[in-house]
Amino acid sequence: MPNETTTLMYEQVAREVARTAYPESFPTLPRVPSARYYDQQFYDLEIEHMWRKSWIYAAHVSEVPEPGNYKLFEHFDRSIIISRGLDGEVRAFHNVCRHRGAALLTEQKGSVRRFVCPYHAWGYGLDGKLVSVPEAHNFSCLEKAENPLTAVRCEIWRGFIFINLDKGAEPLADFLAPTTRQVADFPLEDMVVKDTILVEVDCNWKTAYDNFLEIYHVNTVHSKSLAPYLDSKSFTVSLLKNGHARFATRKKVGKTFFSDGVEEPEAFTARFKEHTVALPFFPNGFTALDPIGFTWQLFWPAGPGKAIMQAVMMGWKKDDDEDRAFWAQMRESQISVLNEDLFLFSSIQRSMSSGELPGILLGFQEQQIYWYNEEIDRRIGIENIPEHLRIQQVLAGHAGD
């Protein structure tokens, strides 16, 4: 992280603490149509133009450490194999046999020497090449070389594996650049996945995601857990290109709810000790970085009114009794804070789909909710969205890169 950016962050936070009025230079945010959160047509547009064309976090390298290790990514009606080849490369393939389409793998993770189809036993190498076809003489003109598994774009940022179903997409590094340069001084390469929590919720994926993009609710919903640790007035939002952002919040007592009573690693830039620095990354991710580790939160669509929340807990590379006990305790703490939020989602969803709330209203500190919604529209193509479902594009001039 260049010193200049660090200085800027401290200045921004100080300005936010001193602010007593709505900033004159910042636009009034129009209401966001509620229908975006329940309408089937809008949901279909998101799937087609956004989910299937954006870089999406799929797995971490620590989940596929050895050749032959794989993990399935199964969202928005696709099943994709993330696997490590004999050459050490991580690749992604559609989990679709080239014979008649059976899924090659059905277990969510495991280790294989080859992908062998459970239907008629066609076999594929870890590099996706078709290598064996039982009773091959029954096929006319079957060229193995012409029938490999279909590859999916797969690129890695500092241990985090992303996929993109759009072959023509920009490189991952370009897409993430506005956000990744904010955390160049956080030693992400030393981290591994410790645990994952999955929760199904009765709301649109955005209803759940929005909850993580503001701190306004912390003093009420998390009054006893998170609130005593965070100076909510200092919550500073920096919008970044491509729908990303960076948040910074001063810690009240130099700790967070999760790190209280825990010894922090020494070698950390002071700004991570003095602030909770959080990264919302488009389209569906959020993490609040902390020297003790952090949770990579993801929100997946499972229908207009259903979503899956995934919390991937990332910690340091050690594996002893003390570390395991710490992460077991962390899992409990995460679930208890999550439970403070969860009860709200279904009532919000009901209010929106009842038509009683035509649009949601956002304040200055909730601007990231508006910003990523703007990016959704840009990705879908504004002209493809029926007028009553669009939002106005008002924030582009307020985003940095």
Ligand code: FES
């Ligand atoms: S569908 Fe896979 S071998 Fe037949």
Ligand SMILES: [Fe+2]
């Ligand atoms: Fe919350």
